[in-house]
Amino acid sequence: MAKQGVAADDHTAYYVVNLLTLFARYESLYEQGKPGPGLQPVALLLAAAADSPHREARNALLRRAGDTSLFVAGFFGDGFARKLVDVDYYIDMGGAAYGRLSDNVRGTREGRAFGTVFAELAEKFRDFVDVLAEIRDSGRAAAIDVLRLYETWLRTGSGRAARLLREHGLEPNATLNVKTRH
Numbered sequence: 001m002a003k004q005g006v007a008a009d010d011h012t013a014y015y016v017v018n019l020l021t022l023f024a025r026y027e028s029l030y031e032q033g034k035p036g037p038g039l040q041p042v043a044l045l046l047a048a049a050a051d052s053p054h055r056e057a058r059n060a061l062l063r064r065a066g067d068t069s070l071f072v073a074g075f076f077g078d079g080f081a082r083k084l085v086d087v088d089y090y091i092d093m094g095g096a097a098y099g100r101l102s103d104n105v106r107g108t109r110e111g112r113a114f115g116t117v118f119a120e121l122a123e124k125f126r127d128f129v130d131v132l133a134e135i136r137d138s139g140r141a142a143a144i145d146v147l148r149l150y151e152t153w154l155r156t157g158s159g160r161a162a163r164l165l166r167e168h169g170l171e172p173n174a175t176l177n178v179k180t181r182h
Contacts, residue, residue, distance in 0.1 A: 005159070012121060042069050063097075069090040077152065087129070091129055
């Protein structure tokens with residue numbers, strides 16, 4: 001978090017560390033189903049949350065959507081190149097899930113314990129994705145795909161991607177817009 005310049009409440013940092021610990025177990029991340037284990041699409045989790053008449057079930061689905069999006073975007077974001085959905089999809093969906101969850105738990109016991117955590121994760125979702133990507137990259141010595149890094153920066157505005165581009169001698173141009181940047 002220090003390397004990415006992300007300031008966060010201690011409770012939020014603790015939540016993210018626990019999330020990493022939880023998803024270190026294969027079966028915690030992947031749903032068990034036929035033909036085999038896999039990730040449930042975040043859009044389906046959000047749709048199920050919207051359809052749920054029970055607050056606890058709705059909140060559990062929103063939390064799962066936020067947690068999964070954060071982990072997947074942070075650790076597997078580079079693998080989305082030229083896929084139907086890219087890392088920005090997970091950033092948008094995960095941030096929205098935590099934002100909705102923060103609103104839903106307001107005034108409840110869960111809200112007193114986690115409301116500010118969920119609100120901070122919603123507000124700084126992209127920053128936390130960068131933190132997880134930094135953790136991912138600290139464990140490997142791989143060549144950086146500069147073009148993919150630039151695509152990530154264009155899609156997400158990631159501060160980490162901008163810093164790495166600068167380290168490789170490229171200056172991201174924030175004045176470009178959708179019509180002129182391609």
